[in-house]
Amino acid sequence: MTTQVCIIGAGPSGLLLGQLLHDIGVETLILERASLDHVLSRVRAGVLEQGTMRMLVTAGIGGRMHAQGLVHEGFAITRDDDIHRIDLTGLTGGKWVTVYGQTEVTRDLVDRRAETGGVTHYEADGVALHEFDSVKPYVTCRIGGEEVRIDCRFIAGCDGFHGASRRSVPEDAIRTFEKVYPFGWLGILSDVPPVSHELIYASHSRGFALCSMRSxxxxxxxxxxxxxxxxxxxxxxxxxxxxxxxLPPGIAESMVTGPSFEKSIAPLRSFVAEPMRFGNLFLVGDAAHIVPPTGAKGLNLAASDVHYLFEGLRGHFLERDNHLLDTYSSRALDRVWKAVRFSWWMTTMLHRFPDQSPFEARIMESELAYTLGSEAAQTALAENYVGLPY
Structure with missing residues (x-):
């Protein structure tokens, strides 16, 4: 097989990159190790920045998102029994976020790729990347039990933290930065109405909580x-x-409860791999970086990676200009580190750490009190929450 860009991973970043390239006439082939049913069953975050929404519209899948997504112009932070609203729209000059589940984004992208004739191979086993430091990289795998070789010009590693792409890079060519947090998030999905029409981030002496919704x-x-x-x-x-x-008593008393149909515990970590380009292999999304879910940056950060890589590949194939491709890693990492900082900051400020000293605990309490009492601090929070420009 041959293609211009071989994309490893059929999550949102791989599918979005594939669709954007397909729509401008660049040939792509996507390899995914899981089944389509498994890909569509994965439950992930669902808060979309406006930049992410613009990219989804460009990829031709904005209709259902605009019809079913919930526009949020603010969110609440509670501190024990006190409630404070962060006015995203007022603090950022009219910006907002939209709640639309990542599962739905993936489904829309899968349907769009099928409608437009894009090629995706699911249940591709043993994916291996070869000679990506040359001008003739290739990928091998098993599709339907048959050994296959895909020759390509570029490889986009969109296969997540545990995927083959980053693991294929020699250890001496990559540097990683990591912080593992000493707690996790226990999350449930339940078919009950949300307790609030906007998200609630709760900081409490017993620990953090988040009230969110999918619809x-x-x-x-x-x-x-x-x-x-x-x-x-x-x-x-x-x-x-x-x-x-x-939660504050008034919120707790109004909450409707019911049986959960999905329950999981997610560990929290901050992780960055540098650089994000190795010859003709480009790392995208979770293959290059992980952020805690506090602040809802994971999917949005992957979308900004796709933006930078798409610009570079479009320049290469359509304009014979490699400047944006050559600067992909530095441009993407500049935004990555800002989002990593923001997610770390929100996580540190709102959670209780079991190994925290009394001094550290008081500093975090003061950080939250200052943020909730300062319009300047809230403006910085809102600016990062709605998404930095790219």
Whole structure:
């Protein structure tokens, strides 16, 4: 097989990059190790920055997002029993975010690729990257039990933190930075109406909590839990009881509860790999960086990577100009580190750390008090939350 760009991974970043390139006449082939059903069953975040939304519209999938997405012009931060609203629109000159599940984004991109004739191979086993430091890289794998070689001009590694792309890079050619947080997020999905029409970030002496939603009738809730907790130890009743304890009484009393149909514990880490280009291999999204879900930057950061890489590949193929391709890593990493800083800051400010000294605990309490009492600090928070420009 031959293609111009071989994309490893059919998550949102791989599918979005593939669609944008396909629409300008650049040939792409996407390889995904999981089945299509598994890809569409993965539950992820759902807060979209306006830059991400613009890219989805450019890729031809804005219709359902605009029809079903929930526009949020602000969100609340609670501190024990106090409630403070962050006015995103007022603080940023009219910007907002939209709640639209990552699963739905993926489904829209899968349908769009099928409609436009893009090629995706699911359940591709043993994906391996070869000679990406040359002008003739290639990828090998098994498709339907048959050994296949794909010759290409470029490889885009969109296959996540545990994928083959970053692991293919020699250790002496890459530098990684990591912080593992000593807690996780226990999250549930339940078909009950959200407790609020906007997100609620709760800072409480018992730990962090987040009240979110996927629609007007489906809620997504999280609580901070111990890193070693087991799902089996958390019944629905125990979860709802603990969540209510971490919310102001008025919010807790109005909450509608019900059975969960998805429950998981997500570990939290900050991770960055530098650089993001190795010859003709480009790392995109979670293959290059991970952020805690606090602040909803994961999917949005992957989308900005796609923006920078698409610009570079478009310049190469359509304009025979390699400047944007050659600066992909530095431009992407500049925005990556700013988002990593913001996610770390929100995580540190809103969570309780088991190994925190009394001094550190008081500093974080003061950081939150200052943020909630300062319009300048709230403006900085809002500017980062709605998404830095690219």
């Amino acid at each position: 007007r009738s489906r809620s997504r809730y999280y609580i901070q839990c111990n890193a070693g907790d087991s799902i089996d130890a958390w019944s629905d009743d125990r979860f709802w009881t603990e969540l209510r304890r971490r």
